[in-house]
């Protein structure tokens with residue numbers, strides 16, 4: 001067996017940079033030489049052991065990555081050696097009630113490369129051809145690795161049916177909130193407001209899009225401020241991308257804040273993966289005949305993301321705070337945990 005280097009989660013909270021077998025391909029699979037991978041919030045949960053029932057150790061994590069095809073299986077039809085590709089990491093079953101309705105992100109047994117099976121934090125990775133999206137020459141490798149996370153934003157916009165002229169608030173300026181912002185700016189040029197309690201993250205959004213409004217919910221009443229910025233009317237759509245409820249005095253719960261921020265007949269789209277109950281008051285939603293809905297991962301938005309990236313409309317660099325060698329994956333996880341205000345997207349650079 002030929003060997004490669006990989007960042008292997010050998011115990012929870014312990015990633016080792018060590019030798020592993022280069023995967024052998026067959027059938028419709030290709031072997032990819034990974035150029036860049038990036039660390040996702042869910043990777044952090046896996047690292048800490050919070051996805052325990054789904055993960056078996058040792059595990060090579062990573063579902064956000066891109067690279068170049070170096071070998072193709074005998075049944076591969078549409079790709080060849082040398083093609084640069086981004087990888088859609090989702091594996092759905094195709095026959096559960098959701099899949100039968102083409103609602104793949106809600107597949108009952110949805111699996112993700114890098115969580116349920118080995119992923120892209122390795123020099124080489126095998127992937128079936130149907131998970132590949134070709135990347136155009138205009139897109140550098142480090143941006144190709146960000147297609148997955150940005151596609152989450154495009155999927156959320158599709159779910160919430162964002163259209164030109166919509167006024168929108170995004171609660172949470174982490175990786176998901178920033179991805180929604182980038183997708184959103186391809187859909188509506190009207191008022192966009194970002195809410196968070198970390199000034200550093202609000203600044204990342206504002207630096208990338210100077211025409212947006214930012215609100216620090218720890219310093220001012222975010223709902224009042226949203227109303228003020230929308231002529232007292234409220235927004236058409238509110239995205240919730242916080243995912244946890246911090247009991248901060250005077251800070252409104254994010255989902256409830258979204259409900260209070262929409263106009264009559266508006267939509268709240270929730271993406272934040274919280275394990276705790278969200279204290280919401282249904283009357284506040286029903287009074288507005290508001291819609292509350294959710295969005296998870298992406299489906300089919302890779303092509304739209306690559307197209308927008310190719311045309312130079314997105315700002316992938318805005319969300320990258322660090323580029324590190326994959327042998328430092330352990331350190332990267334620790335940085336994200338200890339100083340969340342300082343780091344957003346960490347890229348692991350595999351290419352020499």
Ligand SMILES: [Zn+2]
Pocket residue numbers: 040041042063064148149
């Ligand atoms: Zn991710």
Ligand SMILES: [Zn+2]
Pocket residue numbers: 092093094095096097098099100106107108109110
């Ligand atoms: Zn399914």
